[in-house]
Amino acid sequence: MRHLLSTEQLSLENAIQILDTAQEMSAVGEREIKKLPALRGRTVVNLFFEDSTRTRISFEAAAKRLSADVINFSAKGSSVSKGESLKDTAQTLEAMSADAVVIRHWASGAPAQLANSGWIDAAVINAGDGTHAHPTQALLDAFTMRAHWAKLAGTSSVGADLSGMRVIIVGDVLHSRVARSNVWLLRTLGAHVTLVAPPTLLPVGIEHWPCEVSYDLDAALEKGVDAVMMLRVQAERMNASFFPSTREYARRWGFDDSRLAKLDALNLKDTIIMHPGPMNRGLEISSAAADSPRSTVLAQVRNGVSVRMATLYLLLSGEMRQSHAPSPLPSVKDPS
Amino acid sequence: MTNSSAEYEAVQQNSAPLTVSRVVLSAGDIERALTRIAYEILESNKGSANLLLLGIPRRGYPLAQRLAAKLAASDPGIDPAAIVGQLDVTMFRDDLAQHPTRAPQRTELPVSGIDGKTVVLVDDVLYSGRTIRAALDALVDLGRPRVVRLAVLVDRGHRELPIRADHVGKNLPTSSTEKVRVRLSEIDGGSAADDQVVIEAGA
Numbered sequence: 396m397r398h399l400l401s402t403e404q405l406s407l408e409n410a411i412q413i414l415d416t417a418q419e420m421s422a423v424g425e426r427e428i429k430k431l432p433a434l435r436g437r438t439v440v441n442l443f444f445e446d447s448t449r450t451r452i453s454f455e456a457a458a459k460r461l462s463a464d465v466i467n468f469s470a471k472g473s474s475v476s477k478g479e480s481l482k483d484t485a486q487t488l489e490a491m492s493a494d495a496v497v498i499r500h501w502a503s504g505a506p507a508q509l510a511n512s513g514w515i516d517a518a519v520i521n522a523g524d525g526t527h528a529h530p531t532q533a534l535l536d537a538f539t540m541r542a543h544w545a546k547l548a549g550t551s552s553v554g555a556d557l558s559g560m561r562v563i564i565v566g567d568v569l570h571s572r573v574a575r576s577n578v579w580l581l582r583t584l585g586a587h588v589t590l591v592a593p594p595t596l597l598p599v600g601i602e603h604w605p606c607e608v609s610y611d612l613d614a615a616l617e618k619g620v621d622a623v624m625m626l627r628v629q630a631e632r633m634n635a636s637f638f639p640s641t642r643e644y645a646r647r648w649g650f651d652d653s654r655l656a657k658l659d660a661l662n663l664k665d666t667i668i669m670h671p672g673p674m675n676r677g678l679e680i681s682s683a684a685a686d687s688p689r690s691t692v693l694a695q696v697r698n699g700v701s702v703r704m705a706t707l708y709l710l711l712s713g714e715m716r717q718s719h720a721p722s723p724l725p726s727v728k729d730p731s
Numbered sequence: 732m733t734n735s736s737a738e739y740e741a742v743q744q745n746s747a748p749l750t751v752s753r754v755v756l757s758a759g760d761i762e763r764a765l766t767r768i769a770y771e772i773l774e775s776n777k778g779s780a781n782l783l784l785l786g787i788p789r790r791g792y793p794l795a796q797r798l799a800a801k802l803a804a805s806d807p808g809i810d811p812a813a814i815v816g817q818l819d820v821t822m823f824r825d826d827l828a829q830h831p832t833r834a835p836q837r838t839e840l841p842v843s844g845i846d847g848k849t850v851v852l853v854d855d856v857l858y859s860g861r862t863i864r865a866a867l868d869a870l871v872d873l874g875r876p877r878v879v880r881l882a883v884l885v886d887r888g889h890r891e892l893p894i895r896a897d898h899v900g901k902n903l904p905t906s907s908t909e910k911v912r913v914r915l916s917e918i919d920g921g922s923a924a925d926d927q928v929v930i931e932a933g934a
Contacts, residue, residue, distance in 0.1 A: 412834060419819070419835040428872040431822040461822075553837075708835075712827040 398510040398519040399706055401528040402580035407556070410583055414538050415553050416705035417698070423460060424700065434463035437711055440493040442484070443522070444470040444500045449672055449696055450522050450532070454497045457703035463711075466493070481505060482514050489515040495711055496520070503527035503572075518710040526570050526632070532671055533576035535702040537584055539695050540622050543667055558585030563615050565591040565648060566626030566679050569598050570633070573671045574626055578606050591615045593648060595637040612648055616657060624669040625650050625680045641678055651681045658689070667691050752912075755903060756928035761884065764900030765794070768882050769801035771898045775880070776849050779806045783848045783876075785818040787866055788836040791854040792817045793917035794884060798853060816840045818852070818873075823865035840873060850876040851898075855913040857883040860894035885928055887911050901928075908933030 396409060423429055439458040443451055451467070458465045468488075470476065475484060481500075488496060495518040498506045503525030510519040523529040537557065544560055545552035562581055568574045568590050581588050588606035590597070601608055609615045616623070628644065638644045645651060650668060658666050668680070668689045676682050685692060756764070776782050779802060786795030792815075799811035819836040827833070852866050863881060870876060882898035887905040905911060910931045916923045 416834055419837060422838060426873065430872070432868070433822040433827055708822075709832050712832050 399530050399710060400507050400510060400521045402530045402533050402576045405583060407583050410580060411554060413534055413705050413709060414541060416709060417538050417701040418553055420704040421701040430460055430462060432462045433708055434461040434711055437463045437494040438466065438492060439463045439495045439497060439707065440466045440468060440488050442468050442496055442498040447499055453699040454522060454703050456700050457707055461704055461707055485509055485514050493517045495707060497522050499523045501525055520706060523572055527572055528576045529572040530576050531703055531706060532573050533580040535695055535699040536577055536669060537580055538698045538702050539691050547665055556584045557581060560586040560621050561619060562586050562622045562624065563589045563591055563620050564624045564626065565612055567596050567628045568592045569596045570629040571626045578604055589615055593638055617661060620666055622667050622669055623650065627673065628675055628679050645678050649679050650684045652683045655684045655687060669695060751932040752929045754927050754929050756901060758924050758926040761926050764884065765797050766801055768898045768900060769798050772851055773802065779809050781848045783814050783816060783841055783845060783850050785816045785850055785852055787852060787854045787862060788817060788819055789918050790913050790915050793915050794855060795853040813841055818866055818869055820862060820865035820869050823868040825861060845874040845876045847877050849878045851880045851882050853882050855884045856911050857886045857896050858889055860890045860892035863894050864892050884913065885911060905930060
């Protein structure tokens with residue numbers, strides 16, 4: 396694997412490898428000196444054609460903790476606003492010898508185009524493209540769930556998957572790359588996923604996705620659930636009216652105070668509430684739910700740095716090997 | 732990744748009969764060498780005060796545990812679990828770009844921390860010295876030990892850096908085409924009686 400473009404093709408072995416490596420990386424964040432020399436002299440370019448707070452900062456922190464040099468690029472204030480194409484922008488970066496390109500783009504498929512067109516040699520990491528995929532977000536969500544799942548079981552999370560975990564993903568599935576990436580990754584890791592959304596916010600062809608679909612949040616909660624992931628209502632992508640009013644949306648599909656109380660009433664004391672951020676407080680999630688002890692919103696941000704460190708390390712420090720490729724490992728004591 | 736390297740090692744062991752190999756240390760020899768190293772450590776440290784053993788994954792860690800058990804046997808004031816740690820050096824290597832990706836291992840330090848302590852690094856084979864160079868860099872990021880010493884089960888020569896072990900189980904003159912394989916029951920399975928160090932002729 397040279398690039399990380401989506402979670403759909405990510406094998407179970409590679410997914411577990413990324414999560415396990417992230418586990419070791421998270422220990423670095425607790426040390427006095429939060430820096431490792433692994434990517435010294437490598438250059439990581441953050442190529443952001445779309446606004447972002449936590450993903451860009453998280454990738455920047457991750458690259459810097461691995462001692463890589465970081466160049467931040469945002470479309471606003473660059474030659475893109477003069478009409479420069481993606482190809483020319485990418486080749487400019489290549490000429491400056493970037494080793495990895497972290498790209499966020501409003502067009503679905505832009506990272507795949509960058510990776511497969513032969514324009515550049517650098518490793519491409521998809522940091523969110525249109526409504527298609529956001530693999531590092533799905534990985535950090537899985538990392539957060541796995542840590543929670545292992546803590547409940549009282550076992551070590553290293554090497555573990557998510558088999559048996561019940562996850563519901565609620566909200567604007569239609570516009571959500573986070574939901575898509577999560578569905579594929581959680582399927583690979585063995586979790587049981589239910590999507591809950593108004594019918595207007597479900598994409599065509601959802602019956603072929605490896606998950607269940609429901610229109611009723613309360614019924615889905617009553618069936619029992621270990622993690623509830625609320626999605627942001629993406630007003631900036633909504634060019635039609637998908638629901639009558641925000642009040643109605645919040646009543647029927649928002650995680651409000653009464654549903655927070657309902658989790659206690661259903662005796663689901665270990666259920667966590669996740670949100671990829673940024674949150675629309677009062678719309679898809681109430682303030683009480685977002686700030687409750689069940690909420691993992693800040694843990695997700697913290698884990699994001701570890702997962703992105705793992706991704707950068709695995710893509711840049713060598714080649715990530717598929718399980719069956721009989722590649723020559725260094726002999727046991729060669730390099731010591 | 733642990734799986735794939737385990738598979739790889741299994742393949743290596745299966746193919747071992749094809750290559751010429753000879754056993755240079757048996758389980759008993761390893762045992763005696765570790766016993767001697769344990770006494771040497773106590774002697775050079777003038778006792779067990781402020782002593783820590785940090786094993787370098789993968790096979791340095793079980794060796795550090797065995798050494799700690801021997802220290803505790805000779806000095807009942809020592810709690811073997813409290814003086815052993817594991818120090819991962821993967822991220823500090825200078826050959827990360829040349830080799831397939833190595834998965835980092837866990838770093839676990841004794842709760843006392845390493846500041847002001849006598850740290851004995853423990854590894855199985857000392858070869859180019861580059862692992863130890865990486866370990867010294869990793870230590871700097873974790874604290875400031877008073878003294879750092881090095882104990883290895885086997886020193887096979889061919890140093891590429893000015894590094895020398897303080898405590899050596901056995902000096903093995905080898906050719907750089909040969910491979911030195913250390914088999915320890917904690918890592919490779921099997922019984923402790925099958926522990927051995929083998930030199931394989933290079934292909």
